[in-house]
Amino acid sequence: MKAEGFYAINNEFLMNGPKGFQEYKMLENDIMFVRMDFPGVPEDSVSVTLEPSKKLVTVSADAPRVHRHDSSHRKYLMITGLVCSCCEISGFTYQMAHGVLRLHLSKTNIVDPLLPSCNSFLGDLRGCHCPHRLPYNRNPYDSSLTGPVLMPHPNVCEGAAMAYESKQIQNGGLYVRLDMPGVPKDNFNVSVSRGRVKVTGQASAVSHDSDGRFYSGDVAMLSAPVDVPSRRIKTIIKNGCIRLIIPTV
Incomplete structure (x- = not known):
């Protein structure tokens, strides 16, 4: 994206x-x-x-x-x-x-x-x-x-060997899977601004990790440049992956 x-x-x-x-x-x-x-x-x-x-x-x-x-x-x-x-x-x-x-x-x-x-x-x-x-x-x-x-x-x-995948789903919405290894489920954030769906995630350093990691970026574009409440996007967060089901606007 x-x-x-x-x-x-x-x-x-x-x-x-x-x-x-x-x-x-x-x-x-x-x-x-x-x-x-x-x-x-x-x-x-x-x-x-x-x-x-x-x-x-x-x-x-x-x-x-x-x-x-x-x-x-x-x-x-x-x-x-x-x-x-x-x-x-x-x-x-x-x-x-x-x-x-x-x-x-x-x-x-x-x-x-x-x-x-x-x-x-x-x-x-x-x-x-x-x-x-x-x-x-x-x-x-x-x-x-x-x-x-x-x-x-x-x-x-x-x-799948890549960290990102997306696909159009039958109802016209979009499905996104994004790998953010190390990020706990409560350290993800999803927002939508002018049609851009943005995800951020913070992974703290654990054990002897050299440092923590920060992930951020636009992962999808809506069909119109509008603001949408993030609650309309269904999120599934498990084991360092976030999955989004993004509805049509």
């Missing part, structure tokens, strides 16, 4: 804060932190598994089709792991909230247990050769994560 240019290649409505679908950070005590955006995924629909090699962690998640106008359900798959030969993953904890998974991985030195683990880090090892796949990037403020072309979510293996 936005005319030209945007803030982040993963979401044109992300105005500020960490960019990219994932964020990696090395913490103290040999703990590695990963933020993964899985918009639409309920808290109980994610699975994290440490592979027998103790080198890889597989993350799978399911986002159901919430509304009949959703183009599809979504399935996510992410395999991340160590790129060294001297360490192994010794444990993990994770939290899923508002469409964001935050994973903490601990690692130990298996060559010499008396030594700390090495400085190697995680990589995205899913093995996808899709031409749209994003390079592994630990800096969520890297300039390469901003650009004129939106990218599909690299970890979607089934279903």
